[in-house]
Amino acid sequence: MNQENRMSRRAALVKLGILFNGILGAFLAVPIVRYVLSPVTRERKVGYESWLSLGRLEQFPAGQTRLATYRNPVVNTWDGETDDIACWVRNVDDRNFQVFAINCAHLGCPVRWFPQSSLFLCPCHGGAYYQDGSRASGPPERGLFQYHYKLEDGQLFIKAGEMPTPGRAANQTGGAATCA
Amino acid sequence: MRLIQKIGEWFDLRLQLGTPIRETAEHAVPRETASWFYVFGSAALTVFILQLVTGILLALIYVPSAGDAWTSLQTLNHSVALGWFIRALHGWGSNFMLAIVLVHMVQVFLFGAYKFPRELTWIVGVFLLLVTLGMAFTGQVLRFDQDAYTGD
Numbered sequence: 001m002n003q004e005n006r007m008s009r010r011a012a013l014v015k016l017g018i019l020f021n022g023i024l025g026a027f028l029a030v031p032i033v034r035y036v037l038s039p040v041t042r043e044r045k046v047g048y049e050s051w052l053s054l055g056r057l058e059q060f061p062a063g064q065t066r067l068a069t070y071r072n073p074v075v076n077t078w079d080g081e082t083d084d085i086a087c088w089v090r091n092v093d094d095r096n097f098q099v100f101a102i103n104c105a106h107l108g109c110p111v112r113w114f115p116q117s118s119l120f121l122c123p124c125h126g127g128a129y130y131q132d133g134s135r136a137s138g139p140p141e142r143g144l145f146q147y148h149y150k151l152e153d154g155q156l157f158i159k160a161g162e163m164p165t166p167g168r169a170a171n172q173t174g175g176a177a178t179c180a
Numbered sequence: 181m182r183l184i185q186k187i188g189e190w191f192d193l194r195l196q197l198g199t200p201i202r203e204t205a206e207h208a209v210p211r212e213t214a215s216w217f218y219v220f221g222s223a224a225l226t227v228f229i230l231q232l233v234t235g236i237l238l239a240l241i242y243v244p245s246a247g248d249a250w251t252s253l254q255t256l257n258h259s260v261a262l263g264w265f266i267r268a269l270h271g272w273g274s275n276f277m278l279a280i281v282l283v284h285m286v287q288v289f290l291f292g293a294y295k296f297p298r299e300l301t302w303i304v305g306v307f308l309l310l311v312t313l314g315m316a317f318t319g320q321v322l323r324f325d326q327d328a329y330t331g332d
Contacts, residue, residue: 028230028269031262035237038261141329142247 051150051157054099060091060156065113065131068099073160087147088113088120089156090131099147099158100133105140120144217291220284227277234270235319242322249324274316281312 034041054068065088072083088111090098100120102110109124119136120129127138134143147158192198241260243252256263285305288294294302321328 031265031269032233032237034261035263035266038263041261141326 049159052160054087054089054156054158057091057094057151057154057156060089060097062091062094065090065115067113068156070158070160085160086110087158088144090133095151097149097151097156098133099149099156100144101147103145105135105142105144106138111144217287220280220287224277224280224284227273227280231270231273231277234266234273237266238270244322246324249322253323270319274319278312278316281309285309 050073052070052073054070059068060066067086068089069084069086072079072085075083086102088100088102090100092098100111104111104122104124104127106122106125106127109122111120111122111127111129113120118131120131120133122128122138122140125139127140128136129140129144130136132143133146135141147160149156149158151157188198238256241252241256241263243249253267256267258264288302288305
């Protein structure tokens with residue numbers, strides 16, 4: 001190889017630098033392009049955002065709050081009972097319902113409904129919620145999370161598959177004092 | 181290769197950026213200044229640009245309200261392709277930016293690079309440090325989780 005055709009050290013290092021920068025650039029650019037194109041390309045998991053029946057409306061008498069369970073639509077065959085998810089169904093007036101995720105909005109423990117005091121109480125850190133799911137007291141910063149629901153063919157359907165925080169939080173207490 | 185060159189020339193004819201960039205890159209500097217100690221400034225700029233890009237991308241999805249912020253982060257993590265990765269880049273980028281900016285400041289101080297005629301550069305740098313600290317804090321509390329609530 002004659003002298004004119006030999007690549008200089010500087011030119012070689014510049015090319016090497018461009019190569020490394022290109023690799024790093026691709027490492028960043030590929031995820032960014034995929035992220036931006038996400039609405040077009042994203043794969044929907046089977047069962048994600050699907051409507052699931054919680055049972056017939058007769059199971060949920062007006063003015064009462066009852067426990068219901070449904071099978072998580074996003075499942076693995078080995079999941080067993082862990083796919084049975086509980087939720088609280090409040091029948092307000094036979095036309096309006098509220099379906100609460102059972103998980104406390106603080107750290108996710110299952111809350112329990114106490115009809116005697118009309119409160120949801122969390123056994124872990126004492127979080128309490130009113131019957132409409134809004135926060136009453138304790139460490140949670142918001143109300144219970146609610147599922148979207150619809151009534152069809154005499155059955156109550158919820159939109160599931162978005163655990164652990166489906167839908168919006170129940171009504172905020174509006175800054176009012178929650179305890180004396 | 182020829183096509184890339186032609187496209188590059190088309191842009192350069194209009195942007196006129198090639199020559200100044202080349203002149204800057206080829207500007208002769210004393211041999212002893214070709215040191216890794218001088219990379220922190222441009223490293224901070226690189227991470228800043230990364231923060232800018234990933235921040236804009238996250239802002240497309242994020243909902244800035246107490247009720248919906250956390251849910252929108254769940255959407256980012258689980259429903260948007262590589263949303264978790266962009267979030268991670270932004271979160272770690274924030275930490276790295278602070279670290280690099282502080283290392284950069286220490287380097288400038290130890291090298292005496294704040295002295296005449298560069299006092300103004302130092303003053304602007306201190307201002308930028310405060311802005312960086314502010315942005316790191318506001319970015320952290322945007323998550324609206326327990327951590328943000330207690331402000332640590």
